[in-house]
Amino acid sequence: MDELKSRAHVIVIGATNHPNSIDPALRRFGRFDREIDIGVPDEVGRLEVLRIHTKNMKLSDDVDLERIVKDTHGYVGADLAALCTEAALQCIGEKMDVIDLEDESIDAEILNSVAVTNDHFQTALGTSNPSALRETVVEVPNVSWEDIGGLENVKWELQEDIERERRRSENPESMDEEVAEIKAAHFEESMKYARRSVSDVDIRKYQTFAQTLQQSRGFGTEFRFSGAGTGASVSDQFSTSAGGADEDDLYS
Numbered sequence: 001m002d003e004l005k006s007r008a009h010v011i012v013i014g015a016t017n018h019p020n021s022i023d024p025a026l027r028r029f030g031r032f033d034r035e036i037d038i039g040v041p042d043e044v045g046r047l048e049v050l051r052i053h054t055k056n057m058k059l060s061d062d063v064d065l066e067r068i069v070k071d072t073h074g075y076v077g078a079d080l081a082a083l084c085t086e087a088a089l090q091c092i093g094e095k096m097d098v099i100d101l102e103d104e105s106i107d108a109e110i111l112n113s114v115a116v117t118n119d120h121f122q123t124a125l126g127t128s129n130p131s132a133l134r135e136t137v138v139e140v141p142n143v144s145w146e147d148i149g150g151l152e153n154v155k156w157e158l159q160e161d162i163e164r165e166r167r168r169s170e171n172p173e174s175m176d177e178e179v180a181e182i183k184a185a186h187f188e189e190s191m192k193y194a195r196r197s198v199s200d201v202d203i204r205k206y207q208t209f210a211q212t213l214q215q216s217r218g219f220g221t222e223f224r225f226s227g228a229g230t231g232a233s234v235s236d237q238f239s240t241s242a243g244g245a246d247e248d249d250l251y252s
Contacts, residue, residue, distance in 0.1 A: 040076055040132045043069050049077050053084040060117040068121055074130030086124035091116045156189060 014032065016022060026032055041049065046069045054065070072080065095114055145155060 040074060046072055046075060046080060049080045050084070053081050054116075057084065057088060058115045060115045062118045063116065063121065064118065068125075071125055072130070074132040075128075076131050079128060079131050083121070083124050083128050086127060087116050087120040090120040090123050153189060153193060 012032075014026075019037070027035065047065060050065050050068065072083070075083070091114060148155070
């Protein structure tokens, strides 16, 4: 690098698909002065690339490049170029029976009938593989229900969801009219993980405080709030203490 820098008008450009594997010494001052990251293109970038590669292609009226862009998540420029090439090959393959390869020229009418359609792009999409997602591997672990400790409520919910979808696939019409019902099993399951906010000690403290308050106010030990057991309501207590006063308005 030092020898190249001593020469005038020399530009060194390096490219890599593995930026994390670059020697840190190359990133020091005096080595490569600029580091440009060219990432995976977004929808706008993919649309521009598709327009470039299809500029000299005859496209059918049903081809919607914007729709193709939405189906090409993770595609880089080379992938989109391969996609257009594959779609063109699909189109040419369909016309091979009417094209005479021994002739030096192809009839203009045949050339005018050759157009890449949306079906050709969809077929090409099925055979292509985006470069940005090739290193993404999903491995399904060999784990059974017995290997998972606890999480009984999560297991129960998953089993219910799977069973519901199975019934829906077998008989969709009946599932449309199905109404969710809260059953006793639901309460039993929820009670396993329920926790009271008030302890028994706090309840006894409240009962003692309420009894002391009632006695200090002159209500006696038989005082009950409205709706609490079979005792009289607050209005009945006051009516009794007032000597059976009638229910007329006091201000009338």
